[in-house]
Structures are given as C-alpha cells and as structure tokens.
C-alpha cells in the first residue's frame with residue numbers, strides 16, 4: 019500500500035463504501051462475509067474510493083466490486099490479474115486489488131498467478147475459494163479434492179485439487195495468508211495486513227457456496243480451520259534475507275497440511291523489491307514521479323517527444 | 335536517374351543481415367535512398383537460406399521491387415541455387431568459385447521440394463547440378479558472373495591485416511561481399527567503411543579489421559554495374575525498418591504503456607521501444623524541461639491474454655497503451671478485444687500479420703488476416719481497423735491509431751504485416767509533428783463524486799474519468815450495464831446502451847478524414863481501377879507508372895467501412911483486386927458494403943509479397959480476360 023491513499027478528513031465508515039445496489043448472492047453465501055470484511059478494512063484504512071480500484075474477472079465472487087463504492091473494473095473470466103497489473107503499473111499511486119473465485123484465478127487465469135508472483139507488483143489478490151464454479155452452477159473448481167462429488171457433479175471429481183497458496187508461494191508472492199469468510203472479523207484483520215503489505219499479496223478465503231458445494235460446508239471447514247495467531251512463537255515475517263529459506267519451509271509445512279487448515283499469515287517478505295522499484299532502478303528513475311498515466315504526452319497538440327534526439331543515431 | 339535493384343543472400347545467421355545493413359547504410363551515407371526487405375526461414379541460425387532484396391535510387395521512393403535484380407551477392411553456393419532465376423539479363427552475380435564443384439544435393443538446407451524441382455529443370459536443360467552448372471546457366475541467360483575464391487581472398491587479406499585463423503576469416507565473408515558489391519556499384523570505399531562501422535556497432539577492433547578487409551577486397555573488382563557518385567540528399571533522411579517506424583510512431587503518439595508476448599514478426603516493435611527508453615522530450619513544460627527524458631512501461635507478459643489485458647488496465651488508468659502481436663497472438667486476444675468494445679477502453683493493437691493458419695509460415699508474409707481483424711471479438715461493438723500501405727504511412731498511422739484509441743475508447747487494430755516489419759529503408763525523415771496528438775482531457779472534480787461512466791451521450795463517447803485523477807467513483811464493466819456501470823438486462827436499457835455504443839461508428843466516420851479512409855492514385859477518369867490494401871502499395875504505385883490510364887484505390891480504413899467513398903471511386907469502373915490471400919478478402923468486403931463486384935482478382939498466398947512485376951502480370955492477364963489470377967513468383 020502506498021502512503022498517498024491515506025486522506026486527512028473525517029474518517030469514513032463501512033457504510034460509506036457501499037455502492038448504490040445491494041448484493042445479488044444466494045442467502046448465506048460465503049462471499050457476503052468477504053464483502054463485509056472488505057468494507058470494514060476500507061473504513062479502517064480510510065481508503066480513498068477514487069484512488070482504490072477493485073478488479074475482478076467473472077464468477078459469483080467477481081461480482082463483488084459492484085457492491086462497493088470504489089472505482090472498479092469487472093473484466094472477463096481469468097484476466098483480472100493482468101488487467102490489474104497494467105492499471106497499477108500505469109499509475110502506481112493507485113491502490114489496486116483483485117477479487118475472484120478459485121475458477122477465475124486458478125483455472126482459466128492460472129498462468130497469470132505465475133506471472134504476477136515473479137514480478138511482485140504491489141497489489142493484493144483475494145481468492146474467494148468455494149471449490150466450485152458457483153456462477154455456472156456448481157461444476158468442479160480447481161481446489162475441489164479428488165473423488166469428491168458435490169451435488170452438481172454426476173460423477174466424483176476425477177481431478178485432484180491444486181494448492182493455491184503453494185502455487186502462489188512458488189511463483190514469488192511475498193505475502194501469503196488464509197482466512198475464512200464466516201469469521202468476518204478475522205478475515206478483515208488478514209485482508210488489512212494484505213493491503214498494507216508492500217508487494218504481491220494473496221489471501222485464500224474459504225468462502226462456502228451454500229447452493230452447490232454441499233460437502234465443503236460451514237461445518238466441514240469449521241472442523242478443520244485453526245488460527246496461527248494462537249500458535250506460540252509463530253512469526254511468518256522474513257526479517258532478514260537469510261531467514262527466507264527457513265520461513266518458506268515453515269510456511270510450506272502449514273500450507274501442505276491435509277487435515278488442519280491454518281488461518282492467518284503464512285509468509286511475509288517485504289525485502290523483495292517490488293516490480294515498481296525494479297522498474298525505477300533498471301529502466302527509468304523518473305518512473306515513480308512520472309508513470310505512464312500521469313505523463314503529459316502533448317502540448318497544444320504537439321507531441322512532447324524530441325523525435326530528432328530519439329532517433330539521432332538513425333538520421334543521415 | 336539512378337535505380338539499382340540488388341540482393342544479398344546467404345545462410346541464416348551467418349551475416350546476411352549484417353551485410354545488408356552495411357550495404358544499405360553505405361549507399362545511404364553516399365546520399366542515396368534505399369529500401370528493401372528481408373526474407374528468412376525462422377530465426378534460427380541453422381544455415382537455412384535468408385536474403386535481403388532491395389533497391390537503391392537517387393530519389394524517394396526508389397520504385398517497386400520486381401521479380402529480378404540487377405546485382406546479386408551470393409554469400410554461399412546455396413544462395414546461387416535459391417536465386418538462379420532472380421537475376422536480370424545484363425545483371426551481375428557475385429559468388430564463391432571455391433564452391434564450384436558442390437552439388438545441389440549436398441546442400442542439405444535447401445528445401446527438398448526445391449531440390450527436386452531444380453534437379454528436374456537441370457536435367458531438362460542439360461545443366462550440371464553443381465554450383466558451377468548453375469552459374470553457367472545464369473551466364474547463358476545473359477547474367478554477368480563475378481567469381482571470386484572467397485577463402486583464398488580472405489587468406490591473402492588476412493595475412494596483410496594479421497588475422498590467420500580460418501574461423502575468424504570466415505566472419506569477414508559479409509564484409510567481402512559488401513565490398514565487392516560496393517565496387518560494382520562504383521561506391522567509394524569510405525562509404526563502405528561507414529556501413530561497416532554502423533552495422534558492427536561498438537566492436538572497435540572488429541570494425542577496423544573489417545574496414546581493412548573492405549579496402550583490400552574492393553580493389554579486386556574492376557567491373558561496374560552503376561556508378562554511385564556521392565550526392566547531397568535533398569532532405570534529412572532516416573534509416574529504420576518497419577517495426578521501428580511503427581514503434582516510434584506510437585511513442586511520438588504518446589503511447590507510454592506497451593505490453594507484449596514475443597512473436598515473429600512483431601517483437602522488434604516493442605523491443606525497440608524498450609531499447610530506446612527513456613525518451614528525450616522537448617522542453618514543452620517546466621516539468622519536462624527539468625526531466626529531459628520520460629519513461630514508458632514496456633512489459634513482457636506471460637502470454638498474449640495478459641498482454642492485452644494489461645494494456646486494457648493501463649488504458650483504464652489513463653495511459654495511452656498498446657500491444658503488438660501477429661495472428662496466433664491475436665487469436666488469444668480475441669475475448670479481451672470484445673471486452674474493450676463493451677467496457678469502452680481504448681487500446682492500440684499493432685497486428686504484424688504473417689502467413690497461414692495456425693503456426694503457418696512464421697516468418698513469411700501474407701494478407702490473410704483482413705477478415706479476422708474486422709470480425710475478431712464476439713458480439714457487435716465498434717472498433718477501428720486501419721491498414722497502412724508503406725513504412726512512412728505506418729509511422730503516421732501509428733500516431734493516429736493512438737489518438738483514436740484514446741478518443742473513441744475502442745480497440746484500434748493497426749494492420750501491418752511481415753513484409754513491412756522487415757522493410758528496411760533509408761528515406762526522407764517524416765515530419766513527426768505533422769500529425770496532431772489529440773488527447774481528451776479527463777473531468778476533474780473538487781470533491782469526491784459518484785459518476786456515470788456510461789452516461790448516454792449523443793456522440794456515443796464516454797465521459798473521461800480517470801482513477802486517482804478525476805476524484806470520481808465509477809464502475810467499468812464487461813457485462814451489459816446501466817449508466818452507473820452495473821449489470822442491467824432491462825430490455826429498454828440494453829437497447830439504449832447498445833445504440834449509444836454503436837453511435838461511435840457514426841462519430842468516427844464523421845471525424846476521421848477521407849484521406850485516412852481511402853487514397854486514390856492515377857487518372858480521375860481511369861476505366862480500370864486496381865483495388866488493394868496494405869503493403870502492396872509501393873509495388874502497385876511502381877507498376878502504375880507503366881500502366882497508363884489505370885487507377886489505384888488504396889483501402890485504408892477497413893472498419894468502419896467507408897462504403898460511400900469506395901462506391902464513388904469504383905462505380906462504373908472495371909475493378910481488379912490485388913491482394914496477398916486466397917479468397918480476395920477485400921473484394922468480398924467491398925461487395926458486402928457497396929454491392930460492387932470485382933471484375934477480376936489477383937491473389938498470392940505462397941508466403942511471398944506481391945512484387946511490382948506481379949502487379950504488371952496481373953493486369954496483363956486481367957486485360958486478356960482472366961478473372962482469377964494466382965500469382966506465384968518466389969522472390
């Protein structure tokens with residue numbers, strides 16, 4: 019998160035971040051909790067709605083930006099991450115956040131997770147994970163375990179599940195966390211940390227689909243989740259580069275646990291330079307001051323580029 | 335009047351490109367204009383044949399490229415076989431006599447199809463299937479042949495300059511052929527030296543050695559094809575290729591966000607923009623004066639899906655953004671192009687089209703993607719497709735494309751091709767400030783405000799709000815929506831929004847000048863008009879010089895289609911459509927929009943560009959009554 023997003027004025031309330039229309043999700047859908055948590059975080063951080071951009075793909079989850087009073091883009095299935103990266107790199111002073119489902123972010127859009135991690139752009143990804151495709155009526159999502167048969171499936175799932183946080187960690191995300199949507203307060207706490215993180219952050223939020231996932235229900239999750247905060251001595255933060263290997267190893271151990279699902283921050287490393295910082299140091303020192311979206315490109319209709327100097331080595 | 339066509343051919347990756355650049359720059363620095371194109375098999379340095387074919391003249395444009403050249407420089411025996419029919423009567427071919435005994439069969443990198451075809455031809459003609467035999471055949475066709483023992487010459491020269499390693503010496507072959515070529519062209523050696531220095535860049539010692547090679551080798555040749563006396567050019571000139579011209583056009587046009595995934599023949603466009611970072615600016619404002627240079631984000635993404643999505647995001651942030659690709663990449667971009675239409679975001683997509691479906695002919699040209707550019711993206715939405723005819727036009731069009739994407743908030747496909755991408759020229763520098771950079775200003779509020787980004791407007795254009803700048807809160811959306819930008823399927827709203835978006839088409843048609851829609855050349859009362867689009871332009875214009883009474887209509891704006899203008903130009907005329915695809919797509923397009931049917935079509939789809947001679951052949955056959963003419967020349 020960049021310092022410019024904090025505005026000195028009367029602090030906004032969660033209510034101030036509600037858009038003009040109410041959510042259209044099925045009653046009881048896990049996604050409500052995430053929306054609620056997000057509004058709380060925005061209020062707590064007093065985010066400027068005109069500089070905060072929510073980007074989503076397609077899915078029940080991807081509808082979330084329509085319920086929030088910030089700038090947003092509801093794009094197409096799978097492409098929220100590259101869209102958000104383009105937006106952020108064009109104007110790094112914006113606060114950019116992606117929300118989407120397991121299908122959107124890890125099936126059709128999976129390759130972009132790999133691309134994003136390698137760059138470590140300063141943005142946040144909220145994975146609203148229900149292990150099914152809610153919007154298209156309950157088909158298997160990429161996080162649905164092998165052999166499971168939620169009610170829309172005519173046969174057990176022949177695909178094994180992928181582990182999104184392991185993928186994100188392997189790709190280079192520098193903030194990896196997990197939350198559970200029915201625990202709104204805790205979800206808000208984790209989202210807030212993710213937003214404040216400098217670098218690419220991802221939060222997997224278990225968000226039950228009450229209509230189609232009749233197996234991975236509230237009861238199912240609640241039997242398995244626990245909070246890392248209660249683990250004595252748990253410190254996911256890389257304070258020194260030498261610790262990185264150790265911290266990753268410990269994160270992986272938690273992420274791989276098949277029986278108990280750790281909630282909380284699993285890994286956090288702010289020592290890795292963001293893509294914006296890399297760009298400024300490798301390409302253009304003026305980048306932070308004059309990113310693409312802010313640059314004047316013409317004056318009275320005349321291009322500001324000095325063509326003759328630009329092409330000096332080519333003029334005869 | 336000076337006009338010499340030439341060809342440099344040799345194994346891919348063994349200096350053909352460097353040799354061509356040396357020669358172009360050498361001739362250019364002597365005050366001449368040059369243009370030509372590079373043809374190659376993939377980009378692998380695996381010994382496949384590659385060549386450069388072009389023209390030098392004392393004026394711009396130098397005229398089209400015909401089917402045969404006057405000067406051919408063959409770097410190896412393989413090249414002799416490839417171009418056995420490509421040198422004109424009275425022309426000169428330079429080759430290595432040390433390869434005389436090599437047989438056609440022994441060149442494993444020649445396509446087996448070509449080996450069979452040539453073997454048969456040699457048998458019929460009683461020609462021995464060796465380099466020597468091929469050379470003798472060329473002589474029998476009136477070609478003067480200059481044979482030199484390349485390795486021996488280099489050994490001799492090497493002794494004088496202190497280089498003896500055969501590996502090192504073999505690296506001078508490109509300079510050798512250029513020096514021989516320059517001598518044949520009567521070009522003083524100092525210009526060759528300039529070419530050498532330019533082509534070899536920073537390698538000081540290597541440059542010196544090559545200059546010495548050039549000086550020594552140049553002395554060996556006494557024949558002349560032409561005498562290029564150094565001249566004072568009439569204008570400031572520039573050396574560049576098509577990829578670079580378009581890349582710079584976008585930069586001049588204000589594009590500051592460029593995302594791409596590498597693919598031939600597009601990559602050199604974004605990579606040039608990257609290499610040129612940061613860009614020098616005029617002291618237009620105090621801020622810019624202090625900065626001196628501005629940057630741009632040039633982002634290599636994980637695939638084309640990401641490339642165009644990132645450009646879309648950058649456009650939403652308010653940057654002028656662009657991506658570049660060829661057919662396979664554009665296929666991956668299809669869904670986002672449709673989104674740009676619905677969400678109303680402006681992105682420039684430079685389509686460097688290549689030949690064939692699927693991976694096809696990755697390094698060859700074709701005009702196969704006209705329909706694909708027009709119809710890409712599901713649903714109906716306004717877009718712009720603009721096809722450039724030559725390198726100069728492509729530069730200006732890149733600026734216009736950037737303007738239009740920004741102004742109309744639609745995807746703009748700038749349609750160019752492999753032919754243009756690898757067209758190299760020394761030509762009059764364009765006037766970079768002759769095209770206005772028109773940037774719509776965003777609305778900026780004092781106090782934070784909720785706004786309708788999709789307000790129903792008369793001209794169909796969205797009001798410009800930018801995140802972090804406008805102090806506005808609004809939603810951008812890919813679903814059909816209400817003015818606030820939230821999904822809405824109410825029948826009345828659906829129609830209203832649809833109408834509003836489509837009204838952009840009228841607005842664009844009204845505002846885009848006629849000269850960007852079509853250009854007509856030739857007599858106003860021509861009874862036959864050649865109709866074409868894209869990079870056939872220099873060849874058609876050149877052929878037109880020999881077709882008195884024939885006109886040429888160049889289609890530029892292909893979507894939205896300027897039906898009235900086209901009808902006005904074609905009504906009552908005989909039309910011959912000339913283009914690089916199988917189905918004569920532009921003839922079908924014209925029929926669809928104007929009801930005018932082609933009287934004849936001349937098509938070429940063998941991966942090679944249409945030459946000026948092809949155009950003449952097409953016209954001749956058309957005049958004799960042929961309706962469908964398939965062109966096949968292979969240069």
Ligand SMILES: Cc1ncc(C[n+]2csc(CCOP(=O)(O)OP(=O)(O)O)c2C)c(N)n1
Nearest residue numbers: 076077078079095119120121122151152153
């Ligand atoms: C290119 C494309 N293919 C398929 C679809 C259909 N589709 C819409 S949403 C969706 C899956 C959504 O699942 P998820 O992302 O997990 O979100 P959820 O609805 O579960 O929150 C699919 C397949 C589409 N919109 N676009």
Ligand code: SF4
Nearest residue numbers: 044047078152227228
């Ligand atoms: S279908 Fe599932 S995910 Fe979609 S709104 Fe209903 S409960 Fe939520």
Ligand SMILES: [Mg+2]
Nearest residue numbers: 119120148150
């Ligand atoms: Mg889902």
